[in-house]
Amino acid sequence: MPCLSVSEKPSTRLSPGRVARHALKLMAVAALASCGGSNAPDAGAQVEEDRPSPFGSAPIDYGAGPGVAYDETQQDGRESALGQLQAQAISVPTGPGDAYLKGVFGAPFTWPIIPLHTILLADGRVLSYGTKPSGIQGGLLHYAVWDPSLGMGSKSKLLLSNTTGTDIFCAGQVLLPDTGNVLIVGGDRVVNGQRNYANNDVNVFTPVDNALTKQGQSMAYQRWYATLITTASGEQAVLGGRIDKFYEGDSQYPPTEDTYASTPEVYSPTSGWRTLTNATSDYAYGSKIQSWNYPRAWWSPDGRVVIFTVTGKIFSLDVAGTGALTQLPGTLPLGAFMLPAAMYQPGKILSVRDAGKAVVVDINGAAPVVTDAAPLSADRQYGNATILADGKVWVNGGSSTGNDLVGAVYDSELWDPATGGWTMTATAVKPRLYHSISMLMPDGTVLTGGGGAPGPVANLNAEIYFPPYLYKKDGSGLPATRPGIATAPTAGSWGQSIAVTMNNKNPVARMSLVRFGAVTHAFSNEQRFQDLSFTQKGTSLTVTLPDSAHNAPPGFYMLFALNADGVPSKAKVIRLGAS
Numbered sequence: 001m002p003c004l005s006v007s008e009k010p011s012t013r014l015s016p017g018r019v020a021r022h023a024l025k026l027m028a029v030a031a032l033a034s035c036g037g038s039n040a041p042d043a044g045a046q047v048e049e050d051r052p053s054p055f056g057s058a059p060i061d062y063g064a065g066p067g068v069a070y071d072e073t074q075q076d077g078r079e080s081a082l083g084q085l086q087a088q089a090i091s092v093p094t095g096p097g098d099a100y101l102k103g104v105f106g107a108p109f110t111w112p113i114i115p116l117h118t119i120l121l122a123d124g125r126v127l128s129y130g131t132k133p134s135g136i137q138g139g140l141l142h143y144a145v146w147d148p149s150l151g152m153g154s155k156s157k158l159l160l161s162n163t164t165g166t167d168i169f170c171a172g173q174v175l176l177p178d179t180g181n182v183l184i185v186g187g188d189r190v191v192n193g194q195r196n197y198a199n200n201d202v203n204v205f206t207p208v209d210n211a212l213t214k215q216g217q218s219m220a221y222q223r224w225y226a227t228l229i230t231t232a233s234g235e236q237a238v239l240g241g242r243i244d245k246f247y248e249g250d251s252q253y254p255p256t257e258d259t260y261a262s263t264p265e266v267y268s269p270t271s272g273w274r275t276l277t278n279a280t281s282d283y284a285y286g287s288k289i290q291s292w293n294y295p296r297a298w299w300s301p302d303g304r305v306v307i308f309t310v311t312g313k314i315f316s317l318d319v320a321g322t323g324a325l326t327q328l329p330g331t332l333p334l335g336a337f338m339l340p341a342a343m344y345q346p347g348k349i350l351s352v353r354d355a356g357k358a359v360v361v362d363i364n365g366a367a368p369v370v371t372d373a374a375p376l377s378a379d380r381q382y383g384n385a386t387i388l389a390d391g392k393v394w395v396n397g398g399s400s401t402g403n404d405l406v407g408a409v410y411d412s413e414l415w416d417p418a419t420g421g422w423t424m425t426a427t428a429v430k431p432r433l434y435h436s437i438s439m440l441m442p443d444g445t446v447l448t449g450g451g452g453a454p455g456p457v458a459n460l461n462a463e464i465y466f467p468p469y470l471y472k473k474d475g476s477g478l479p480a481t482r483p484g485i486a487t488a489p490t491a492g493s494w495g496q497s498i499a500v501t502m503n504n505k506n507p508v509a510r511m512s513l514v515r516f517g518a519v520t521h522a523f524s525n526e527q528r529f530q531d532l533s534f535t536q537k538g539t540s541l542t543v544t545l546p547d548s549a550h551n552a553p554p555g556f557y558m559l560f561a562l563n564a565d566g567v568p569s570k571a572k573v574i575r576l577g578a579s
Helices: 072-081
Strands: 004-009 025-031 117-120 126-129 142-146 157-161 172-175 182-185 188-191 194-198 202-206 211-214 227-230 236-239 265-268 272-275 296-299 305-308 314-318 324-328 341-345 348-352 358-362 369-373 384-387 393-396 411-415 422-427 436-440 446-450 461-466 485-487 497-502 510-515 518-520 529-532 534-537 540-544 555-562 572-576
Touching (some): 117 172, 117 436, 117 446, 172 227, 227 296, 236 305, 341 384, 384 436, 384 446, 497 555
Parallel strands (some): 341 529
Antiparallel strands (some): 004 025, 117 126, 117 518, 126 142, 182 202, 188 194, 202 211, 227 236, 265 272, 296 305, 305 314, 314 324, 384 393, 446 461, 485 497, 510 555, 534 540
């Protein structure tokens, strides 16, 4: 029996009193071509009837504007008309005179689907998934891979078939530290013709052949909206997620109640899955006040997972054995599940909270230290926070009125850890709302895209943001001359000194290390930044890698060299943890 693809609708704003029945309502759209695996309807399921969408029929924007017709047979020509080059690497464009202060948004370009899940792969490509090519919710049939070395045209993108039988819409995701494969857990499931229940499937994407493969061992719990965190030992802790959802029932189907995966699990590449039975919690990552909804969590310098909740409570999870959970002292201002946070230095996190507030949280000591930060220019519900090559945090997108265009924020802004202040940066031409993403790329630019499914616009497009550090400071708007790393090792271990060769003898002012991103739903669960100590003699640098896997968990990182003007090189990719 065919399944139906149904989009979820987020609420405009959650208050504690409204959370119990958060308006993740469903809107029927179109039937999937086939079902399989855990995504098949439960016994007795019927095909769901189409129901009116709260958004109506959201116009599709392929990059030229909402509702502009798009003919795939003329894709190359249409993208060229948008100023895109085919099969040509991306270069920094000339900008206005204030480009060195604000940066520049490149022209929008078409994406095969809404890229509501994106993961930077070790080879520099980007994996994305989450909708059909029509922009309708569903990860059962397709996923896509973008190769930025081929530019932004059709030749740079692959639309691939998902044959696993798992709908990976709203799954958890992480880049595995040993292989560079992508671990994808959970996702969507159909029950009685209704979407947005959960599955417990485990799938792995292998970049070498672009294949998505279902694994033999599943998780103990079904999870929809789970977060994955890489530990110092190279395992992956999975937190949160909903199992079943509230459904009031009708003449055909019985009602169902909200249930949640309030017990964490840990994946080991050698021994598989284990359940942290002693760490069950509704408040940390379960039923209470949206704690299950992509929990904001990080591996901390003291060797535990630290979790920030919507209510402001802070928890620490020890993943050893069967687990142990501790509530830490200190309280954050009220937050929301649709707000971002980023670890901008080891153990230091910028957390965007409700109504445009922000705090800095230092988790390096025995107790978290919470300090008020300067507020943002706007309340950015569904916005994203991206750590740049110089350690500053760029925040873009969102809306002050939820998932609509009324309060959409097109201006972006940049937070400087050295001053604690915000600077207004370039203005986008596309709204980036619910299901949008932003992610640092190895060339120092930021990929930002998506939004929709549901939403006022189905954004099957993306943009490249060129940060201020890529421009000359003389007001010419011309691209800055960049330092260049000629050679660097592809692997290293903690505390090791590595040899890096520059293209010339010009002094290097900073060396930085940025972990690869994996972003969805306003949170990049893996990104983190730190400066590295080094010495220079001519073109030769001796760079010291982080001293501990607790400060830099095993995995893939971008190594940048910056000159005295703060201009970064293109990154070399290095894997920490290699023997």
